[in-house]
Structure formats: structure tokens, C-alpha cells
Amino acid sequence: MAIEFTEAELEEFKKIQDKYPEKQASLMPLLWMAQNKWGWLSTDVMRYCAYLLELPLAHVEGVANFYTMYFKKPVGKHHIQVCTNVACMLNGGEEIYKNFKEKLKIDNMEVTSDGLYSLEEVECMGACGMAPVVAVNEDFYEHFNISDIDEFINRFKA
Ligand code: FES
Secondary structure, eight states, X not given: XXXXXXXXXXXXXXXXXXXXXXXXXXXXXXXXXXXXXXXXXXXXXXXXXXXXXXXXXXXXXXXHHHOTTSOSSOOOSEEEEEEOSHHHHTTTHHHHHXXXXXXXTOOTTOBOTTSSEEEEEEXXXXXXXXXXXXXXXXXXXXXXXXXGHHHHHHHTXX
């Protein structure tokens, strides 16, 4: 499959781009659009984004690698991110992450064989006051209770 946005998507991106003083400054929303379309940011997808913004591929990769919200590997339908940084760690984040690994039988950035779940250990998600924090795709679950893991996983089945 060719890595290209449709005309409508390019049009949509043009509107976003117009909000920025320079077109290169719209890299983050472009990466977000690309991830929504292709599910993750492969090198080919990042190369296409670099081409659209006339940026070096290394610059695009640098931005994509810096932010955990951009996926550099394929992820499951439900991508579970568990924060284990200080505030979350002090509130059980590491145990929660370990528990998810055991229940899902996958390691960091792996996908379950049915493609339903993937798991990622992440740094601070900016919600330290609500620690421990777990995210599934774009939804945050604050004050996550480790005893809810089974019910939580079942909730996302199918
Ligand atoms: S340390 Fe977990 S959200 Fe900040």
C-alpha cells in the first residue's frame, strides 16, 4: 500500500498547517494524523511526513522518538500504557505494569497474539496528582487500582 494521504486528508492537513507561522511547525499534528491513518509511525510513514514538510528524516524521527504518544512499532487495538515514573511508582505503578505483563503474557511494546492488546511502560504522562495512571489509546484512567486489572482487561475484549 502506498504511503500517501488522500486529497481530502491533505486538504484537512493544509487547514491545520495554516494555523502555524511556518509549515515545519505543524510536524506534531501531521505525525498524529499519520498515526491515526496507519496505526503507527513506520520509517516509510515518517519519510512521507518529512517529505511533506521538507524536513530531514532524522528531525522527524527525533520528534517521534521523543514523545511516547507516537508509536514506533505496531500496537494492538487497545494500547495500554502504564506510567512507572516517580509519582506513579510510589503509588504502585511498577506492580501494575508487572501485573499487566503477567496477565497479558506480553512484554514491553509487544502485542498479544489476537492483536487485541499491546503494553507499554511509559514515563510521566503529566497526571502525577492522579497517580497511578494507566492509559488505553487516548483515554486516561487515574488512581488506577491494581485489583481492577482483570475487569479492566475484560472491558476491552472484542
Ligand atoms: S509520574 Fe505518572 S503521571 Fe507523572
